[in-house]
Amino acid sequence: MKTVLQNVRIETDYLKNAGFTYGTKTKKVAITFEDGVITAVSDSEESFDPKSAIIDGKNALVLPQLREMHVHFDKSKLGIPWYPVEPADSLVQRFTKEFEYLESAPLSFEERMKNLIELELAHGVTHFRSHIDIHPKVGQRYLESAQKVLSAYTDKLDYELVAFPQHGLLLSDAYDEMKTALRNGATLVGGVDPVSLDQNLALSLNQTFELATQFNVPMDLHIHERGDNARAFFSKLLELTKEANWQNKVTISHAYGLRDLAGTEQDELFSALAENGITIISSIPLNFVIPPLTKLKAAGVKTFIGCDNIYDCWSPFGNGDVMDKLNRYAEIFDQLSQEELTESLELVTGQKALALDGWLKVGMAANFTLVNADSTAEFVARKIPVSASYFNGKQVK
Template sequence: MPSSIIRNVRPWGGNLSDVTVTDGLISTVTPHDPGAAQAAMPGAGTVVDGRGRLLLPSFSDVHVHLDSTRLGLPFREHTGAPGVWGMMLNDRNNWRNAETSIGERVETTLQMMIERGTTRVRSYAQVDVDAGLERFEAVAAARETHKDRADVQIIAFPQAGLLREQGSAAVLDEALKAGADVVGGIDPCSLDRDPVKHLDIVFGLAEKYQLPVDIHLHEPGELGHFSADLIAERTRALGMQGQVTISHGYPLWGVSEAHTRALIETWAELDISTATVAPGGRHQLPLAQLVEAGVRVGLGEDGQRDYWSPYGNADMLDRTWQLAFTSGFRADELIEHAMAVATMGGASILDRSTPRLRSAADRPGTQPSDVASFILLPGDSVAAAVMDRPADRTVLHRGRVVADQLTLV
């Protein structure tokens, strides 16, 4: 018998349907039967009344710094200095002095994300000679608290680089021993100024622990392409196809058409994925070209109202709106595509067995055998829901309701 039935919903805005779930996976999707409500109840497990709302895959935030957050705390003046190192020092000088502990802040932010529809998460946890494993342990504790409500991967992230401070690489190694899921890296040229040594450490640890890699890349123009080429070389040489993500990377797309074409071809060949936070500015991700080439693309919220930036509110529906807006999308199909990137695009990065998006028309995640993690939203269409960002939300993780009306269940 099904463990749950989700009645009277519109998968991706289509016809009214009833969805049965068994062992956390969709087992059937059938036309809605208004008369089946009472008959379905005995022995059928949980019955969720969708009230005619949209049924969409739950959000996948694949670029979030759960350990860098002040959500729920009083607003503070932004004091960050320009550049990655200046911002990092501002965070270092302030993160211990917040009104609540780092553990409480992380858990509160993850809870807010779940309540708003995110049940798939890849979070960074800063590890360096200042924090040691304290921030990693806070993210790991929040993951344990919410383990039945969300799937969380943790990236051990050397925000301060690996070469500027003695002992940084050793702390990264300790975090991987302690159970981090992904090896992080950052700006091998502009921050550490020795890309070969930086990448030797990152990919060496990935090989040692048999883990994937996720590298922040803020480097501009030709320098960014140089680092991207070195990352691709390591991916190919070590047979790590499908195990590498380049996050941010927004300056990569403003050099030339030839550079863009070559980069997309390389990433498609090596299954190198990318995660964006939908920034404004002139360097916009060539979303359609990437997806059509088969490059996995996901979305994230980055830090949230932290010591780097006052932006972020734990709501991936807001960030989906931002992705559509900064991409210049107006057509309904393209706005829905932004939703597909924010949901199953990111899911395909977290779990490489999940099919990647192949076109702007792909609408995966609500068919038999798919994981039954959903958000139910009111709206005349998916595009309308993205524009309106309604508060009427029900969130399911693997077939079980975990939040309703922006409150944990």
């Protein structure tokens, strides 16, 4: 059956006066969708087939699908009584303690993962990229459990699963398990600090690229390397990206070391990242290691935001709201103008929210978000709750 979402607004242009942008121009539209696909975007006052299901959007602003681009389905402690983060002297000790805790957690993997998904769905997210730990001690169990849970959410969200060697690709001898995970449905290759954790930059990255090219999948590497280690990493990464023709298929999460660069060195590296389509994802940490995201964006580097830790063995914080993270980004980087706030939404949607002819197009999946805000800028700055979200034409929130 055709469904028509009437009485909703899309942004088409900025409103300006004497060079100052004070708002956005919107127009009312009706969105017709069938079988999960948009079939028409028309004037909201038109007459429609009486057999169609008509939904009153109540003058809400329509925005693109919200995306959670960095989460860990297998790590959350949501639903477990409060238990603080245990001290750890090193990264190795941290993930060793985490593994021991999760293996004996008083709530099943499936229940904890469902709690995390439901929390994010309530905030309007309908796309997830989750990293799933893969190493010999756990084998494929976490991946299989995640896939089992996700099978019950096919009408509410889409997802990407990263085979993630949290304990080090080389350090935990995870290469064979990673291959199995990619055969079993993981859609990206992950990785962690090839210098400071794996202790062999060339071998670790070479094996990572071998996995990616063998299975023809993108990669998303967690890189906390600093200073000269970061310099060496990005140099080798760019070399291998070019050799493998893996442009537009590489993501670096965290990328703390980019903060350690300055001047022409930073300019040259950012230009190379943009030229090779390398994406940077940040969880907007409240400390000095956050990469210079506005400079990366200005250089043409694609950037995204994700929640990462949501009450787990690494952090007691996290509310599962990517818009809260985006608001933090805007405040930290002094994104005050109508234009800056509007354009920042792309960090959690991957899509521009303002276009002269509207961003909604016939043939697109009927995935969108409704908010009771005057503009995208107000939505971002004032942390206005999502009023409704649609996935493949079905209302999720």
